[in-house]
Amino acid sequence: MLDPTFAATPPRFDAEFRRQLEQLFRWRRDVRRFRTDPVEPAIVDSLIELAALAPSVGNSQPWRFVKVNRPERRARVRSNFERCNADALDDYAGERAKLYATLKLAGLDRAPVHLAVFADTDSVLGSGLGRKTMPEMLHYSVVSAINILWLAARAHGIGVGWVSILDPDEIAAIMEIPQQWRLIAYLCMGHPEQEHITPELERAGWQERVDFKQFVFER
């Protein structure tokens, strides 16, 4: 619910807010190890409400949030993950394969909240504005909503993990959703077992962070 005082004057953010915002970005993490205690449903709803404040191309609001509650659906998602993950492991050899096999790549086993997020590629909202040359903008808008939700969750101490080792068409079938919805993310949410400032894949020795300056260019 919008706090009515918010609309009165544009906010001025100070250095202390920016410092905390930087802490939020630095401690966000993709979480795969969850405690099983529940997250208050009202908090999940408030996170989805904030997510819907994300930018969207032409104001098309293409995000569709599916709370996955039924145990049999969650079990089918888990087995899809296991199949896709075994298949991915086959692509690696030697030490890399051994390391891959030790990684925990999803929190599907214990996370109390499962949220599948789709893009409605057939939405009439926005009348197609801004996506003639870049139709993928519709999907990117949903990614933006996921990022807002992720940051807002972390500000509540709630961890989010984005599972992408899934067959998107099979997940769509499991969810029985309209045909024109495309899976963008399957999110696990809950209280994290541990908190870290360093990504799990870096701690595990899979991939370090590199200096961002390498990725900045001038033209």
Place this chain on the structure above:
Amino acid sequence: MLDPTFAATPPRFDAEFRRQLEQLFRWRRDVRRFRTDPVEPAIVDSLIELAALAPSVGNSQPWRFVKVNRPERRARVRSNFERCNADALDDYAGERAKLYATLKLAGLDRAPVHLAVFADTDSVLGSGLGRKTMPEMLHYSVVSAINILWLAARAHGIGVGWVSILDPDEIAAIMEIPQQWRLIAYLCMGHPEQEHITPELERAGWQERVDFKQFVFER
């Protein structure tokens, strides 16, 4: 530069921080009307540094940031936008076409900072982890970086506008970048002329926000 005190203990965010974070989400905006006074280059660099804290699939860090400084390059981007925008206008008729023609859809004319953001689809970082079944995760990772940059900019009072009415291949050619880089966003940045809590496309009568509850489902 990382404040070393950040790494010591996980932050606990309080209700006041969450309130300001919500204000940030609500007042973010896609800005198309900029003042021409410059943005301090050190701030732009710090925003890019924060953007590189975004989640990325397999920790692949596929973001490539191109500061577009040369006037002749900016001029070619502007004419590409004008061509694509005229072409898009042709898709509308009657009142909708009239309204489309009045919309200001990019701040390319006056924004002091232009930043083209690409995904390196050939990056070896992350060794392909997490993107076998959903290769688009690489592009989504770059969208996440853009979202962080956008929010961090707004916390400094700097507006960002995402221009998508462009031919991505032509923009890539103008920038003379490696062939495997794909345009994700062309960003205009600068101090906004005005600040609004409501999206410009809503104010202009193009597309209203709808109640987010319509987009939440249970399965």
